[in-house]
Amino acid sequence: MFKILLVHNYLRPPSGENVVYESEKRLLLEKGHKIITYERNNKEITSYSFINKSTLPLKVVWARDSYKKIANLIKKHKPSLVHFHNTFPLISPTAYRVCYKYHIPIVQTLHNYRMICPGALLFRNGKICEDCITGSLWNAVKHKCYHDSCLQTSIVASMIYIHRLLKTWDMITVYIALNEFCKSIFIKAGLKKDRIFIKPNFIPNNYIPSFTHNNFAIFIGRLSREKGLYTLLNAWRSIKNLSLKIIGEGPMKEELKKWRLTNVEIMGYLPKTQTLKLLKQAYFLVLPAECYETFSLVVHEAFACGKPVIASRLGILSKVIKDKVTGLLFEPGNVNDLVEKIKWMINHKAEAIEMGKRARVEFEDKYIADKNYELLMDIYQKAIEINKKEHGF
DSSP states (O other), X not given: OOEEEEEEEEOSSOOHHHHHHHHHHHHHHHXXXXXXXXXXXXXXXXXXXXXXXXXXXXXXXXXXXXXXXXXXXXXXXXXXXXXXXXXXXXXOTHHHHHHXXXXXXXXXXXXXXXXXXXXXXXXXXXXXXXXXXXXXXXXXXXXTTTTTOHHHHHHHHHXXXXXXXXTOGXXXXXXXXXXXXXXXXXXXXXXXXXXXXXXXXXXXXXXXOOOOXXXXXXXXXXXXXXXXXXXXHHHHXXXXXXXXXXXXXXXXXXXXXXXXXXXXXXXXXXXXXXXXXXXXXXXXXXXXXXXXXXXXXXHHHHHHTTOOEEEESSTTHHHHSOBTTTEEEEOTTOHHHHHHHHHHHHHOHHHHHHHHHHHHHHHHHHOSHHHHHHHHHHHHHXXXXXXXXXXXX
């Protein structure tokens, strides 16, 4: 059994990263590992004084408080390894440096593209953007890629640039990419191929599938432009005999309500249990993303519930969803193509149910906890072995 220090900065609003972190922590505890945690939460920022808020840009680049606290945890508990999930914005990449200083193996799960893209999505002005992979990070500043702000983007770009210069990313023993597509993006950005190992996220195997449905489709996710919501609502103008429920929070929520489509319900954030109940009742999940997803936990939740998925033929989505087997794929941003796929699903109920059954088989074959745990243990062992060679002991 390992003694593991888990490090995570909780995001706000609730995110897939938070769910994955909690699920993995729970799994490790169930398997008998000793778990120590260092956790921060973006909610802390709301209670900051004016002075503390004014120093937040420095913390993003170099968080001294997190450095000291993690150093104390390492000295007190002497962990076998440290597994990072998210360090932005309150923990910062300096946390890797203290682990490296004490010769502790470092594992980093690549939940998003923040390490190579200030906006974390490789998405700009409605299109995929890889400018900061092949060119200067200041492209992001020019285009205000983080929160539509030159100032805020420059802070994140500085974090990436400074730690690239200091070779902080090279101190990470191993990276966990969620699939081959994500791995290829990070290799293109300069990470070492032999330090990146693939392990998808997992879903707890307590989902009971449902192969019946009510007369609605469902979208679950962040309500923001990169999720393809303009495409989705424009498509639904042409759908008359199936309603759509949209679940999630984000900057587009109020704008979406102004569309006032009679067969579309903007439900906002719902508790997990309620969301899953609706997913099980849905005809299918629709995911019209126009950015590179790293994993898309909701697709695997749909598979676990026995639901087919209609999604963009883009990045990992085109690999996870097998066209005409576990769902249907359409050209990103193409409203007419999406309408065609929705109408096909409506008119082929028996085939849609079979797709859902095959999706459930796919889930059981690839995304249950026990198989995922085996992959994680193998990666941990590799991290320890690489660390020994690197530090000469």
